[in-house]
Amino acid sequence: DTAVSQTPKYLVTQMGNDKSIKCEQNLGHDTMYWYKQDSKKFLKIMFSYNNKELIINETVPNRFSPKSPDKAHLNLHINSLELGDSAVYFCASSHSGISGANVLTFGAGSRLTVL
Amino acid sequence: SQQGEEDPQALSIQEGENATMNCSYKTSINNLQWYRQNSGRGLVHLILIRSNEREKHSGRLRVTLDTSKKSSSLLITASRAADTASYFCATDAGTSGSRLTFGEGTQLTVNP
Numbered sequence A: 001d002t003a004v005s006q007t008p009k010y011l012v013t014q015m016g017n018d019k020s021i022k023c024e025q026n027l028g029h030d031t032m033y034w035y036k037q038d039s040k041k042f043l044k045i046m047f048s049y050n051n052k053e054l055i056i057n058e059t060v061p062n063r064f065s066p067k068s069p070d071k072a073h074l075n076l077h078i079n080s081l082e083l084g085d086s087a088v089y090f091c092a093s094s095h096s097g098i099s100g101a102n103v104l105t106f107g108a109g110s111r112l113t114v115l
Numbered sequence B: 001s002q003q004g005e006e007d008p009q010a011l012s013i014q015e016g017e018n019a020t021m022n023c024s025y026k027t028s029i030n031n032l033q034w035y036r037q038n039s040g041r042g043l044v045h046l047i048l049i050r051s052n053e054r055e056k057h058s059g060r061l062r063v064t065l066d067t068s069k070k071s072s073s074l075l076i077t078a079s080r081a082a083d084t085a086s087y088f089c090a091t092d093a094g095t096s097g098s099r100l101t102f103g104e105g106t107q108l109t110v111n112p
Helices: none
Strands: A004-007 A010-013 A019-025 A032-035 A043-050 A053-057 A064-070 A074-078 A087-094 A111-114 B005-007 B010-014 B019-024 B033-035 B043-050 B057-059 B062-066 B070-077 B085-091 B100-102 B106-111
Touching: A004 A087, A010 A019, A019 A032, A019 A087, A032 A074, A043 A064, A043 A074, A043 B100, A074 A087, A074 B005, B005 B085, B010 B019, B019 B085, B019 B106, B033 B062, B033 B070, B043 B057, B043 B062, B043 B070, B070 B085
Parallel strands: A010 A111, B010 B106
Antiparallel strands: A004 A019, A019 A074, A032 A043, A032 A087, A043 A053, A064 A074, A087 A111, B005 B019, B019 B070, B033 B043, B033 B085, B057 B062, B062 B070, B085 B100, B085 B106
């Protein structure tokens, strides 16, 4: 009954490889996000989708490609992994109600280590 | 650019004491939120305060917002060892397609 679930929780891979992280939410939210948290715990938004449409695309290398097959899923594919991609990636979701308040529900995170 | 900045970066107190964390931001906001992150876990929403509110309470949490100074504080009263976590403020500009912009976080350690 996990609200926002992401897989895998841990990912260790070599430089140059391609990897994907999957995210699913069962909250009925219409907006989903990917955030990156670095080693200093700084959390930065990468992408946001609302009803499968990309609405936020921060300055992220085009090696990162999100994909939202439906509003309950938001996956992140990373090509040609680099050492600097090592971080914890968090998926989150929210409901964009008329109140205008985006309260986020986060997944547990996916720790990516690039060797 | 980073919206929220928090201080202190780290705070260590004894159980039973109060903990106060501060957050400053740069641009106009619709609301400000506080989140907690336990080690190795995702962030959990604690409390939201709107730009037209000055103070809000939830259990042992008290949040204040001063929009003239563009700052907020989170007070945790009667702290417990289980309150040990990182605390983040996040600002929401409230416009269409807006995003939460997080501060750098305060690492709170409550010693038993």
